[in-house]
Amino acid sequence: MRISNSRVTATEVARKAGVSQPTVSLVLSRNPKARVAPATRARVLKIAQELGYRPNRLAQGLVRRRSYALGVIVPGFDNPVYAAVISGAEKVAAQAGYAVLLCEAKGSEVVQHLEALRDRQIDGVIIAGIAASTLPAAALDGLNVVLVNQPSEKFSTVGSDSLKAGTIAAEHLLALGHRRLAFLGPADAIPAFRLRERGFFQALRGAGVPLSSELIQRAAATVAGGLAGMRALLALSERPTAVFCANDLMALGAHKACSVAGVGLPRDLSLLGCDDIEMAQLVTPELSTIAVPARELGARAVRLLLKQIDAHGALPPASQLLAVKLVARGTTGQHAPAQPR
Amino acid sequence: MRISNSRVTATEVARKAGVSQPTVSLVLSRNPKARVAPATRARVLKIAQELGYRPNRLAQGLVRRRSYALGVIVPGFDNPVYAAVISGAEKVAAQAGYAVLLCEAKGSEVVQHLEALRDRQIDGVIIAGIAASTLPAAALDGLNVVLVNQPSEKFSTVGSDSLKAGTIAAEHLLALGHRRLAFLGPADAIPAFRLRERGFFQALRGAGVPLSSELIQRAAATVAGGLAGMRALLALSERPTAVFCANDLMALGAHKACSVAGVGLPRDLSLLGCDDIEMAQLVTPELSTIAVPARELGARAVRLLLKQIDAHGALPPASQLLAVKLVARGTTGQHAPAQPR
DNA sequence: TCACATTGCTAATGCGTATAAGCAACAGTC
DNA sequence: GACTGTTGCTTATACGCATTAGCAATGTGA
Structure with missing residues (x-):
């Protein structure tokens, strides 16, 4: 049962359950080494449920130093390919509890968008359709990056061949x-x-x-x-x-x-x-x-990015190359030398 | 000059500038009623610049109770119309310093996505291509909402006729x-x-x-x-x-x-x-x-939403209806009764 | 000279959460 | 029954910032 605005805090839950706030935190963060008495756990969970408690992700992010948010930068949505990449990325991200911050940027705007994303403490960024080599090195420095459809020594990539x-x-x-x-x-x-x-x-x-x-x-x-x-x-x-x-x-x-x-x-x-x-x-x-396989590129990019994030940057850049396939339809045909008549 | 990771805090700036952290905050938040000596202000700004200080938006959001983030929910990107709406929305949002959290959702997923957005303390949400009437009332309760292309008594809307x-x-x-x-x-x-x-x-x-x-x-x-x-x-x-x-x-x-x-x-x-x-x-x-005018719909939706946010929900729902226009091209023509021969 | 306002900063506090450290209560060992 | 270990919780603290109140230093008026 949700009570209007999600303004229910862990402290309130704690008060109603007759425990301290950290206890609520312990119960909800399924931490294995956190030993809470079954009765207490049940009581806290029940109250939390009743009040519709949901952790404030901003506060969580602040203390955990993790925002559980990813940036996705593309040059434009007018190309359905990017739409597909985003779609694939969003789906995987959402399943993993990550939000997608979308940026449409060309040229030098990219740098500003990256700064804005940093300010939001994003955990990583996916860049599609923009050459990373055109960006100042500092722009991506210290960031978890996965590039889509462009080779790179320095960053992880997911691409088609x-x-x-x-x-x-x-x-x-x-x-x-x-x-x-x-x-x-x-x-x-x-x-x-x-x-x-x-x-x-x-x-x-x-x-x-x-x-x-x-x-x-x-x-x-x-x-x-x-x-x-x-x-x-x-x-x-x-x-x-x-x-x-x-x-x-x-x-x-x-x-x-x-x-x-x-x-x-x-x-x-x-x-x-x-x-x-x-x-x-x-x-x-x-x-x-x-x-x-544009959708797949987006999906894989996120999976790779999440892996990197979990490894705390201790992973060397990885690369995946997906196969492409000829789809011969109606616009290609046998060359017929012009018949002079 | 950016120094690697954006881990420079206001406290560090304060220390190097020989002032207290709140002073840094006062200088940077262009608050009119905050009187800071010009010399101090200049010094702080200089140090902040040198260190590449940028406020942590998570921390800001936590204390200001504002995330400066908007949610945008659409049923899918396969339809270029939604891509255009998003594009228009993202542009205006970015200019105003807002981030766009993108969600692709159909059916009951929408509710879950809305919950996730709430957890991130979004300041408002734009919903396109999904009937608000199909959502449980609680899902949008207490949220700043602008609906795209659907009339509503309860929420603000931006639509085409x-x-x-x-x-x-x-x-x-x-x-x-x-x-x-x-x-x-x-x-x-x-x-x-x-x-x-x-x-x-x-x-x-x-x-x-x-x-x-x-x-x-x-x-x-x-x-x-x-x-x-x-x-x-x-x-x-x-x-x-x-x-x-x-x-x-x-x-x-x-x-x-x-x-x-x-x-x-x-x-x-x-x-x-x-x-x-x-x-x-x-x-x-x-x-x-x-x-x-899909792009324009997205742009206006954000503008309207921002207005609502700034008004702290003290605004009645507003509606904008944009004109549509016939574009007669090649697939419509005079009815020619079949000629029996 | 004192009362009082103004200026310019700092100290204290809070936002909502996570985590380390600490402290009772109790069980088990000898 | 004092000693160690465990369990189950609380207290304290931090994350990075904004904001209020407050305080010292200076200026103003009589």
Whole structure:
């Protein structure tokens, strides 16, 4: 039975139970070495229950030097991938009794958000979609950190195999007979994108099909960016026959650009994304892409972080790399040399 | 200059500055009635700066009885609308020095999450996409609450005009000459959906074009739901000529179903969504919909909540209703009676 | 000169909890 | 029956900060 506001303190419970406040604390903190007489324990528990006592987490945090709160920083929610990461993270965190403090931040804002999180004594932080290398070293100093989807020597990471994703992309398109390939990706140094790109380039070079520079198109990693980037590619005198995009948002933008320009997918052009967001299946033809287990990344990031927290920083940085998988749908197809008629 | 961990306390600053701890507190809390000698103030500020002192928010919260944290509860991030609400909320909150504790919860989980938030002494909570009426009264008792997109007598609300949205939908489709309309929406009692539905039905009845029950299709408010729902509608012996969906996710699912079934939009069928999420513009033809200012809802919800918090609950519940707007794109068109040939 | 206000700081206290240390009561040993 | 051990609780204290009251030093007026 809850009595209005949760303003019932341990001291009140103690008074009504005829014991001292620390005794209440002893009863409630299931401490094995705390010996309390069964009768007392029962009485305290009963009163606590009746009064609806719940420990004040702020006070607990203050004395335990633990807030049981995690920070999660992402560059934006407009990308469903981050939404999925957060979702996975929140679920695991909540189950473990941890709260998630959410921050949306780009660029230098990140540092301020980190400071704010520190002030709240967060036990750890998860950073997704932001290159840790771009942050001043002091910003993460002494913090429990897990990075999502970016390799690091210094911090623990949970990622998908972005390099492999790029390789898979190249192999898929090559296998379909394409030889004039293009890449559409952002100019900024977000590690996951960079790795996908590198994997793609490396595989192409390995196959003896290097990319000429006009076939590397830079644009923001958004729908709008993909749209603009694809328009630029379509404006080339000699168009590519297949395009790999750094993520699905770009690919969907590119998809749209093709649709607007009357370029048939995959007849005139093969298009491949990366992430496998839900929307990939909604466009027609459905977007071929490379699936990244975003939710799982978030979930694992929290599990790893909690492990680190429990170890009091005595753990070396660990890394997990999850597999990615080609999901060939409707936008990639066999290269058909144009039939002059 | 930050010195590693933010373990610098006010007491340390005080010691180095040769003053007492409360003096440091007086200097840093820009309290107008706190008169501190300019020289002392300067000295304290200087030392605090040098040591990188930052107040412990937990301790502050404990004594001020304010955590400067807000809870935000949504049913899921898979719907971009909630992502937008959160984004708007987080931005305003961060600017005001408030943290956002994010919770993803459906059904009875909500109550538990609310309890957990209370334990953390949150100053207020924003609830979106969950009917407050389904919660036990005690769950929100004594809490500063702002509901998003659902009317309420008891709590403050920030919403879009969902009833109007339904009306607009009906008017738009009627104006295009449609007389056999269908509605596709969820069976659960999420207020925004219910209102859109009611507005739609009312307007149709007003126009003398009531909906027969087989043209009201129930399915989850998701892409999958929309897909299934539209399939059911297409299986009718006499198909509707226009369909209004409770939200864009459903509409996109429906869009897909049409595409798969070879039903031409808008030639064979007009399709109208609600929300105007980014993806609406990515399908071909682009989805006609009714724009809801989701980000703005989140932003305003926080502003309202902060106002309430500052008033210490001495404010009566306030409500804001933002306008919605028809965005006619490619999936709605003039009703063309089938030409028998 | 004294009474009194003002200024500028400190001492004391509390927020709600956890934890170490201490102290009765009692049991067991010889 | 004094000695040690155990049990079961309480007292004291700390976490880091804000806030009230209070006190010394200075200024003001007569």
